[in-house]
Amino acid sequence: MIDFLKKLFGHSGSSSTAKERLRLVLMTDHLELAPDMIDAMKRDLVDVISRYVEVDRDKIDVTFEQQDKALAMLANIPILSVNRANGQPAPSVAVAASAEPAPAAVATAPAAADAPAPIKRKRRRRKKAKSQGVAGVPETAPA
Amino acid sequence: MHLRMEEKEVPQTDAVRAKLGRAIVITSGKGGVGKTTTTANIGTALAQRGASVVLVDADVGLRNLDIVLGLESRVKHHLLDVLEEHVSLDDALVADKHSASLRLLAAAQSREKEDVDTEKMRALIHTLRERFDYVLIDCPAGIELGFKNAVVGADEAIVVCTPEVSAVRDVDRVVGLLGNAFKPQLIINRLRPQLVKKGKMLSVEDVNAILRLPLLGVIADEPEIIVATNRGEPLALREDAPTGAAYRAIAARVAGDDVPAPMPSVALTFFERLGSMFGGKRS
């Protein structure tokens, strides 16, 4: 009975919205605080894409923004020329990756992030480079 | 008419302390969350326990601490006068009205944060640590030079956070900048237990699930604090006020006493009272 009344009068609130926003905003903050990591990621990304097209390394722009419930990474990579005669030349490749931020990353105090090991190159050829990819990382249950 | 350090509670200039006092910076990143109120109240409560305490207003350009303590009419010189060696430290320290072992070093109102020499600030805080048990530094908002100067001489930090997204985010940033060397401890200020209960405000657990800091205590959002500030009499002096007791408990914890972190209580609703009347007897 009491529980029923509690349910009736309680928990309609905005604190869960606040919690969710806080989680996302800190995820972004911590990413910004780890420029080493972002640089390393950019480098690896370019290495992969360069296997298919020639890109303008100096004009690459990687940003992070909040999209609905997820944090999205947006990469704008100008393409100078297509290396292999397969597919239409495109002015740029936009790579978007979004991930439900894991709580562990939110809780970690900003620290100098170690540069991740470069991605091992697979020498397998693909017919066509995907111009847009969205990778979702499954959500880890929040604490 | 200068105030001299002649009371026995405060060591003389040349007295060499066996051990340096503790220099604690009270900071938050965000403005208006209660740093100055917290500094005045913890300082008062520590002094009431018999410790010698000096409060340093490092918010150059926006002097507040003297008002909260009701000392504005006693301030003749300020921090920059001392740093720039226009007056002696003794001439600039203002004796508190209520607590014999409490002193204030006011900020300059008509100067800028950029005028503070970081190395001189470090040296000054060290000098104060030689003479006082506690040096509490009221930090300005922001993370620029004013923050740096407030932090430079400190060896510990108390971070003040309100249960709001922006405040938690800023504290997170500040704690990241401070690093572990300052052993930051958390005070959650302006909590409204009723709102938390209704799910309309972040709870202590919500905030600290993110910040993960040792919790010194929680202070309620309390209209009496505004009244106390109007009067220039910190609530920590008031025996009857629950929030005064909370500040005294925080001061005790700062001093190392093993007392629980104060937590504002929720007034029971009608149904809860009903529940405890019927259900309470059984359990």
Ligand SMILES: Nc1ncnc2c1ncn2[C@@H]1O[C@H](COP(=O)(O)OP(=O)(O)O)[C@@H](O)[C@H]1O
């Ligand atoms: N627990 C509280 N309950 C109610 N009002 C408070 C509380 N703590 C601070 N305040 C009020 O909030 C305002 C800002 O507090 P202040 O201590 O000056 O913050 P800061 O130094 O962080 O800018 C002041 O008007 C103060 O009286």
Ligand SMILES: [Mg+2]
């Ligand atoms: Mg202030």
